[in-house]
Amino acid sequence: MSATADDLTAQAGPQERFEYVLRLADTSLIAGQRLAALLGHAPALEEDLALGNIALDLIGQARLLLALAGRIEARGRDEDALAFLRDAQEFRNVSLVEQPNGDFAQTIVRQCLLDAWQLEMYESLAGSRDLQLADIAQKAVKECRYHWRFSAGWLVRLGDGTDESRARVRSALDTLWRFTDELLTPDVLDARMAVCGIGPAPVLIRERWQTRVRATLAEGGLEWPRHQHYRWHGKRGEHTEHLGHLLAEMQALPRAYPGVTW
Amino acid sequence: MYTQALDSPAESAGTSDEPERLERFQARIDRDEKIEPKDWMPEAYRQALIRQIAQHAHSEIVGMLPEGNWITRAPSLRRKAVLIAKVQDEGGHGMYLYSAAETLGVSRGQLIAQLLAGRAKYSSIFNYPTLSWADIGAIGWLVDGAAIMNQIPLCRCSYGPYARAMVRICKEESFHQRQGFEIMLTLARGSDAQRAMAQDALRRWWWPSLMMFGPSDAHSVHTAQSMRWKIKRFSNDELRQRFIDVTVPQAEFLGLSVPDPALHWDEATRHYQPGPIDWSELQTVLKGEGPCNHERLEARRAAHEAGRWVREAAAAYAQKHRGLEHGADAS
Amino acid sequence: MTEDWVLYEVFIRSRSGLEHKHVGSLHAADARMALEHARDTYTRRQEGVSIWVVRSSDIVASDPQEAEALFDPARDKVYRHPTFYAIPEDVKNL
Numbered sequence: 001m002s003a004t005a006d007d008l009t010a011q012a013g014p015q016e017r018f019e020y021v022l023r024l025a026d027t028s029l030i031a032g033q034r035l036a037a038l039l040g041h042a043p044a045l046e047e048d049l050a051l052g053n054i055a056l057d058l059i060g061q062a063r064l065l066l067a068l069a070g071r072i073e074a075r076g077r078d079e080d081a082l083a084f085l086r087d088a089q090e091f092r093n094v095s096l097v098e099q100p101n102g103d104f105a106q107t108i109v110r111q112c113l114l115d116a117w118q119l120e121m122y123e124s125l126a127g128s129r130d131l132q133l134a135d136i137a138q139k140a141v142k143e144c145r146y147h148w149r150f151s152a153g154w155l156v157r158l159g160d161g162t163d164e165s166r167a168r169v170r171s172a173l174d175t176l177w178r179f180t181d182e183l184l185t186p187d188v189l190d191a192r193m194a195v196c197g198i199g200p201a202p203v204l205i206r207e208r209w210q211t212r213v214r215a216t217l218a219e220g221g222l223e224w225p226r227h228q229h230y231r232w233h234g235k236r237g238e239h240t241e242h243l244g245h246l247l248a249e250m251q252a253l254p255r256a257y258p259g260v261t262w
Numbered sequence: 263m264y265t266q267a268l269d270s271p272a273e274s275a276g277t278s279d280e281p282e283r284l285e286r287f288q289a290r291i292d293r294d295e296k297i298e299p300k301d302w303m304p305e306a307y308r309q310a311l312i313r314q315i316a317q318h319a320h321s322e323i324v325g326m327l328p329e330g331n332w333i334t335r336a337p338s339l340r341r342k343a344v345l346i347a348k349v350q351d352e353g354g355h356g357m358y359l360y361s362a363a364e365t366l367g368v369s370r371g372q373l374i375a376q377l378l379a380g381r382a383k384y385s386s387i388f389n390y391p392t393l394s395w396a397d398i399g400a401i402g403w404l405v406d407g408a409a410i411m412n413q414i415p416l417c418r419c420s421y422g423p424y425a426r427a428m429v430r431i432c433k434e435e436s437f438h439q440r441q442g443f444e445i446m447l448t449l450a451r452g453s454d455a456q457r458a459m460a461q462d463a464l465r466r467w468w469w470p471s472l473m474m475f476g477p478s479d480a481h482s483v484h485t486a487q488s489m490r491w492k493i494k495r496f497s498n499d500e501l502r503q504r505f506i507d508v509t510v511p512q513a514e515f516l517g518l519s520v521p522d523p524a525l526h527w528d529e530a531t532r533h534y535q536p537g538p539i540d541w542s543e544l545q546t547v548l549k550g551e552g553p554c555n556h557e558r559l560e561a562r563r564a565a566h567e568a569g570r571w572v573r574e575a576a577a578a579y580a581q582k583h584r585g586l587e588h589g590a591d592a593s
Numbered sequence: 594m595t596e597d598w599v600l601y602e603v604f605i606r607s608r609s610g611l612e613h614k615h616v617g618s619l620h621a622a623d624a625r626m627a628l629e630h631a632r633d634t635y636t637r638r639q640e641g642v643s644i645w646v647v648r649s650s651d652i653v654a655s656d657p658q659e660a661e662a663l664f665d666p667a668r669d670k671v672y673r674h675p676t677f678y679a680i681p682e683d684v685k686n687l
Contacts, residue, residue, distance in 0.1 A: 029339075037333065039330050039346060039349050040327050040353070041330075044569060045357050046630040047572075048353040049350055049630070050630065050633040052346055052350035053633050053637070056347060059339060063339050066339075080338045080339060104568070153626065153629070157579040157623075160579050160582065161575025162571070162578045164574075164575070253337035257455060260452050260453045261448060262395070262452075300657050302657070354634055357617075364618065426617075434638070574595070577622050580599075580622040580623040583623065
């Protein structure tokens, strides 16, 4: 962490910490939910297994983080209460991950942009002053390193594959690039967490993410996409239309039969 | 060592099936020796194995679909993770089995092409719909339970690569049936609505599960020869009876009723005696006219078609960068 | 245009100290992908700490037809085994 001696006196309140952990938790959960839907429909049997592994890692991260969020909140909500009984506006995932699977190019681009971000986030969070969060990050960072290896490998293959794959991956980059600003631009909470030594310095994440993604795009012969100015705010609960549908499906059973055990 | 080396299996086809050779082959099997890919084998043995292993592999792959149908709706995160892991295992098992089939000189591409063209068989059970969450429990408990009955004896089958694949599969599958039963138990001990859900699932999956073992011995075409070759070790009816005997007490434990009014314990044979099975339904489903035959094959075809450009792109990339190795030196 | 991927054989070292063992095969377009597929398919339950992948077509195998010529001649060389030698029981450390 890059907190200075002065900053160390700053203390994050439970509400801020809850919100911040939810951002990480919901991002993993929604990304995992999207990938898991592809199981049985991937381009090759081996890819079914690969996507399944990534989905399992993401759901696993979400469970640990939601449980932590529940403990911080201290209102008796466990991982399932948080996953299944919140409305879309209460979800704090970045908008990128709720975007539909689309074709394999879109899935890979979405995953790649996310993996680069999660990898840098968890690398830094592994040294967080919040020791419970640091613990989860130390586990997650290994997973994310592999996710990145997988998705970056595919981004390069698709970029440098056939005319069709190049066209598809370009189009996916154009579609999804507008959601990257949200990953990289800090809001008040991101800045607060950095000051408190809980979260990483946003500028660091931005630089490392850009270096990583730039190198991979270059290896695949792909250009850095055009910047798009509209700012998305999934991490403060303002989502795209897709999240509502995703949740309607994901939450159907616990909503229809409240209070029972599954 | 596998497919490529075996592309022309019938190198000495003219003289290969002579009686003496067949006799020596059968003697090896009778001594419980394993047959390995490059060993001489009768063409009929090879074909029977390819048919059986491919059918089994296709079943795993198509079997991902009915359960996959509930991944996005699993009612807790733990259940979701378990279901993903299970469906993923089925994909893995399909892979192990296609691998075993490929050692017999047929490629996975050929086998999948047969499946997509509607010319290959797979287990009839996966042509039934998963209509409620309890169906995920029922599939784990009944369908995986039935599959295990079939598969454990195959760990000792005469063909080495198939036997080894089955060992791996059985080891991995051991959690599948337990998680299914756990779902059923949770529902059976839950609310009235959950209990009704569980009962309805048992009602719909019981008979199709019994049919999974295939036609009765009297009508089974391949049984005798397959048993002689030890690529099948018990008859359909034996396995079906064993399944009924272990499953009925489990249903009683759950407090659910098996949808067979004629089912009773026969003290003389020490077995549960089921009522008559409606074989015409099995024939209908096998003919491709079951409730979900169309959807299942369409889903496989759609994934295959949608994935073509991806597979082509990866192959083209590899072509351009041939010789570019990314691993460490082997040591 | 081909969509066929190459068949690779997979060998896994289950823990350090043990040799790599053949576990099965898979399809991949390139070596990197083959390693990833091997990891994703054959080490889901911590089965390994190291992976080799080898193109199946690169493996040279002995011919079962030659098995007698290759392996039977070793059968009567019993003097290669320690049990061939009779040593009185009271001789220690031998």
